[in-house]
Amino acid sequence: MRVIFKAGLFMPELLHIANIPAWQYGFMLALMSQADSDLPALLLSMAPIKHPGVYVFASLPQGSNAAGLETIASMLEPEGLTVIVTEAQAIKAGLVILFRASWITLQVHSDLHAVGLTAAVATSLSRAGISCNIVAGAFHDHLFVPVEAGEAAMAALLSLNKLQTSN
Numbered sequence: 309m310r311v312i313f314k315a316g317l318f319m320p321e322l323l324h325i326a327n328i329p330a331w332q333y334g335f336m337l338a339l340m341s342q343a344d345s346d347l348p349a350l351l352l353s354m355a356p357i358k359h360p361g362v363y364v365f366a367s368l369p370q371g372s373n374a375a376g377l378e379t380i381a382s383m384l385e386p387e388g389l390t391v392i393v394t395e396a397q398a399i400k401a402g403l404v405i406l407f408r409a410s411w412i413t414l415q416v417h418s419d420l421h422a423v424g425l426t427a428a429v430a431t432s433l434s435r436a437g438i439s440c441n442i443v444a445g446a447f448h449d450h451l452f453v454p455v456e457a458g459e460a461a462m463a464a465l466l467s468l469n470k471l472q473t474s475n
Contacts, residue, residue, distance in 0.1 A: 343419035355415035366403035410458025
């Protein structure tokens with residue numbers, strides 16, 4: 309793999325020249341960004357985005373195989389395998405849908421050791437009367453809120469960001 313730098317900056321417009329697939333570009337960019345653990349900085353730069361579509365939580369019986377599913381996330385529990393997939397996949401696979409959600413990603417590269425981001429986000433959403441299931445990725449935090457509350461959750465998160473900006 310060839311990496312193209314100019315004055316220390318990665319040049320995404322040169323991807324086609326270097327023959328670098330887009331997924332590798334995203335991975336390299338994430339590795340090059342520094343994880344942040346400063347709560348005020350995280351809140352200022354969380355940049356939430358709402359993914360299009362409907363996502364669901366479903367549970368597969370213990371010992372089941374999720375190989376045919378394109379999972380967003382999964383968690384193995386004593387009761388079975390919890391998966392987060394698109395609603396269309398769940399319906400096609402005949403899964404019992406436990407929770408329909410909007411998926412919001414905080415684009416800030418948060419450190420897995422950061423203290424307070426989850427609490428601040430949960431408090432903001434709680435004040436708006438919105439339940440939230442948070443999944444931490446290696447680079448970003450992902451929020452799953454009731455599908456009917458997706459826009460209200462975005463508004464609450466943007467208000468939290470504005471509140472931090474005014475401080």
